[in-house]
Amino acid sequence: MTVHLKQDAPDERNVLDFTGQSVIGEPLSRPEGLLKVTGTATYAAEYEVDGCCEGVLVTLPVVRGEVTAIDEASVLSMPGVIAVLSDERMTGRPAQGMAGEAPFQPAKDVCYWGQPVALVVAETFEQARDAAKHVAMDWRSEQAPLDPAAVETEESESTRQGDLAHAMAEAAHSVDVVFTTEGHASAAMEPHAALAQWEDGKLTVHASLQMLKFNRAELADSIGLEEEQVRLLSPYVGGGFGSKLGVSQEVVAASLAAMHLGRPVRVVMSRQQVFQTVERRSETHQRIRLAADAEGRLTGFGHEARVSNLPGESFAEPVLQSSHFLYAGENRLLRLEVARIHRMTAGSVRAPGEAVGVQTVEQAMDMLAEKVGIDPVELRLRNIPDKHPANGKPFSSRKLAEALREGATAFGWEPRPRTPRHTREGEWWIGTGMASAARVHSVVEAKARVTLRPGGTALVETDMTDIGTGSYAILGQVAGEMLGLVPDDIEVRLGDTDLPPGSGSGGSVGAASCGSAVFLACQGLRKELAERLGIAPESLTLKDGFARWSGGQKALTELLNQEPIECTGHFEPGASTEDMAVSSFGAFFAEVAVNRWTGETRVRRMTGAFGFGRVLNARTARSQCLGGLTWCIGNALTESLLFDPVDGHLVNCDLAEYHVPVNRDVPDLEVLLLEERDAAASPIQAKGVGELGLCGGAAAIANAIHDACGARVFAYPMTPDRVLAAMPET
Amino acid sequence: MAISINGQDYPLPEDPRTSLLDFIRRDARLPGTKKGCDHGQCGACTVLVGGVRINSCLSLAVTHDGDEVTTIEGLGTLAAPSAMQSAFVAHDGFQCGYCTPGQICSATAMLQELAAGWPSDATADLEAAPNLTDDEIRERMSGNLCRCGAYANILAAIRDVAGESA
Numbered sequence A: 001m002t003v004h005l006k007q008d009a010p011d012e013r014n015v016l017d018f019t020g021q022s023v024i025g026e027p028l029s030r031p032e033g034l035l036k037v038t039g040t041a042t043y044a045a046e047y048e049v050d051g052c053c054e055g056v057l058v059t060l061p062v063v064r065g066e067v068t069a070i071d072e073a074s075v076l077s078m079p080g081v082i083a084v085l086s087d088e089r090m091t092g093r094p095a096q097g098m099a100g101e102a103p104f105q106p107a108k109d110v111c112y113w114g115q116p117v118a119l120v121v122a123e124t125f126e127q128a129r130d131a132a133k134h135v136a137m138d139w140r141s142e143q144a145p146l147d148p149a150a151v152e153t154e155e156s157e158s159t160r161q162g163d164l165a166h167a168m169a170e171a172a173h174s175v176d177v178v179f180t181t182e183g184h185a186s187a188a189m190e191p192h193a194a195l196a197q198w199e200d201g202k203l204t205v206h207a208s209l210q211m212l213k214f215n216r217a218e219l220a221d222s223i224g225l226e227e228e229q230v231r232l233l234s235p236y237v238g239g240g241f242g243s244k245l246g247v248s249q250e251v252v253a254a255s256l257a258a259m260h261l262g263r264p265v266r267v268v269m270s271r272q273q274v275f276q277t278v279e280r281r282s283e284t285h286q287r288i289r290l291a292a293d294a295e296g297r298l299t300g301f302g303h304e305a306r307v308s309n310l311p312g313e314s315f316a317e318p319v320l321q322s323s324h325f326l327y328a329g330e331n332r333l334l335r336l337e338v339a340r341i342h343r344m345t346a347g348s349v350r351a352p353g354e355a356v357g358v359q360t361v362e363q364a365m366d367m368l369a370e371k372v373g374i375d376p377v378e379l380r381l382r383n384i385p386d387k388h389p390a391n392g393k394p395f396s397s398r399k400l401a402e403a404l405r406e407g408a409t410a411f412g413w414e415p416r417p418r419t420p421r422h423t424r425e426g427e428w429w430i431g432t433g434m435a436s437a438a439r440v441h442s443v444v445e446a447k448a449r450v451t452l453r454p455g456g457t458a459l460v461e462t463d464m465t466d467i468g469t470g471s472y473a474i475l476g477q478v479a480g481e482m483l484g485l486v487p488d489d490i491e492v493r494l495g496d497t498d499l500p501p502g503s504g505s506g507g508s509v510g511a512a513s514c515g516s517a518v519f520l521a522c523q524g525l526r527k528e529l530a531e532r533l534g535i536a537p538e539s540l541t542l543k544d545g546f547a548r549w550s551g552g553q554k555a556l557t558e559l560l561n562q563e564p565i566e567c568t569g570h571f572e573p574g575a576s577t578e579d580m581a582v583s584s585f586g587a588f589f590a591e592v593a594v595n596r597w598t599g600e601t602r603v604r605r606m607t608g609a610f611g612f613g614r615v616l617n618a619r620t621a622r623s624q625c626l627g628g629l630t631w632c633i634g635n636a637l638t639e640s641l642l643f644d645p646v647d648g649h650l651v652n653c654d655l656a657e658y659h660v661p662v663n664r665d666v667p668d669l670e671v672l673l674l675e676e677r678d679a680a681a682s683p684i685q686a687k688g689v690g691e692l693g694l695c696g697g698a699a700a701i702a703n704a705i706h707d708a709c710g711a712r713v714f715a716y717p718m719t720p721d722r723v724l725a726a727m728p729e730t
Numbered sequence B: 001m002a003i004s005i006n007g008q009d010y011p012l013p014e015d016p017r018t019s020l021l022d023f024i025r026r027d028a029r030l031p032g033t034k035k036g037c038d039h040g041q042c043g044a045c046t047v048l049v050g051g052v053r054i055n056s057c058l059s060l061a062v063t064h065d066g067d068e069v070t071t072i073e074g075l076g077t078l079a080a081p082s083a084m085q086s087a088f089v090a091h092d093g094f095q096c097g098y099c100t101p102g103q104i105c106s107a108t109a110m111l112q113e114l115a116a117g118w119p120s121d122a123t124a125d126l127e128a129a130p131n132l133t134d135d136e137i138r139e140r141m142s143g144n145l146c147r148c149g150a151y152a153n154i155l156a157a158i159r160d161v162a163g164e165s166a
Ligand code: FES
Pocket: B034, B035, B036, B037, B038, B039, B040, B041, B042, B043, B044, B045, B046, B055, B056, B057, B058
């Protein structure tokens, strides 16, 4: 049985509020938690497979060139070496998220420093690693553009409305500022890994990937197989943050090697290779213009950005994504340009677009509040638009004002115009700052199968992944709520392309998309049960393993009568998310201490208030927000990819030099989950939360730095040297 | 010539290039210990050697002849998790779970270091016994990266086990 829904209209029934089991939204522990804490959850590289050999990627240290010859004999005599693979089908870049087709081939056509060009396979990892360093190759290399500021750009997106220049000239108050942000790495803790087996014309790959149905298509297309011949397994993924959206180079290389050798092959990237070859968030150069009347009401809004990517890549960091609708202003200019340069592929890193686009707008808003002389929270409240300022669509639901107000109260925000340097503790200036949060909502097609087993338990199956996001927990909770079962009676199987294709994890689409697929499947099961009882589905209550209706009650096991019933839910996005502006919103508040002498910033506490539709599990949702706030700290203060301007290599390609926040960088964090039902967002009224917590928060820190010490820093990350340089004398 | 891991002896590897981490993950078939960087930069590979935490990727297996190694599998099991393991579940001290075995090994040893009076950068008075403050815990856990950003919950889990509040 299948239940299909293309959601063309908002669903205001809020079915999950009336089902009665009361597990939806509850802060339950992750069902897979014990596996993870005992080291028994198995990640891609950890499967025990007989006869498995080990592959290590060989990379080329030039930004542009071509491998002309690979001398296999140079390493074949080394102990344990089995083969040197330089197949034309090896991929030089990762696939972009949801590409569904082969990424750039052949790998020997080198477009960035450190591109993989070959694979050495040996009996052991140590042998393969050694041999990979000794492969003799001939190549030709050439110069290539490396500096995004020094090349002609291509326009990627442009929207004009009214006359921004005129609005700026007429404005009572205006801000016109340029910000820069540097590149970011996803830096998921599990390095990219694949273990490929080729048997009887079928390829099975354990890999660390986020979006399996797309990845399967990408892998099949890369090596020339039918999708049906490929099975991908990723039940546990050690973080993704965008870097595992598309099939990456080691997956294709391991697959080709396994097919070539007729033996299982494992390829794990080194941490350096992950940094150098997978993908980066583009650096950005952004100009923000704000024009306002005497009360701070926006009359003009301008956001122009330059990002970069390799030639041939369609992805452009969508910096303007939320600028289209976050604030009012009838005169608008939004423009995005792409510079073609030779750094590794630019792609999605957690919250592509907003992670760097909102924090610049939010610093500019802080500057405007200072000019107008009002509380920065009040400035935001005055500029919440009635409808989408560009296309006039209504907002489906929006908790921005509530987030600003409730966040301010929880934080203890003082509603006053800001005057820097009001508090000092020894050599530390103390200040507070705030920012709004916004992240567009989207859903994608997803299927899930739910089986009611004769014993009265349920099985949920989809190829959806759980990359730490809580999919195991929330999908079980949706099913439990719909079927009247306690979560312990529900088994959730994920991460296997033999299961119905879900959405995958990326762009915060997973919970709403796959949750809706599970919801639909359960609706089908409820209908079947109601039919068996001869009642209308609406009259049926399922709770604690019993079916109840006005006329009586019956145990689920009895209704099932020794036979399982199953239903596949098939969710497709429709007009409901097109007819309205659908987005998650929130607000950030931060307190910082800035050292008077060194310019070092320590974040002392943060509060985030977020509205993202229905909360499916308050614990895992909160954890997502905590993760987002943690990323705000790295984004604001430490994270930047640094490229050598001469030879183009990534200088800080490891975790010692690329500084993700560590435990001591993260202070007390407070998260407010604002309950909301967004009927247009999905049939379960949920939106995405995985990225929202990162969309704008760095500006709360930037604004707090200004409030503390008077330094207005226009370059992210705000490292001590930059803060010190911007700090006013005395 | 053997390394004892969780009470069981494993013969030293033939290849002297084998790190203790690869030895544990591959030769001893205990993949609970994770490899995040292989360069001593992330803490995912943290294990206890003679009760003291180390980054196992930074150590060659052949240098551990006769050592007693404890890995995440040795701290507790699915049927009988350790208090620290249970607290990580209860406080959602992880998301993807990849840094988690390292965090738990590290936290387990860290509390013993604190109890033994070892100072840290967060210790105000080097003469006195360190207090179990949040900052002490954060500082001492800063060698274990968590990109999912579970630090706040990791702190709560450790506090819970330590059973004190500052
Ligand atoms: S793997 Fe040993 S510290 Fe990262």
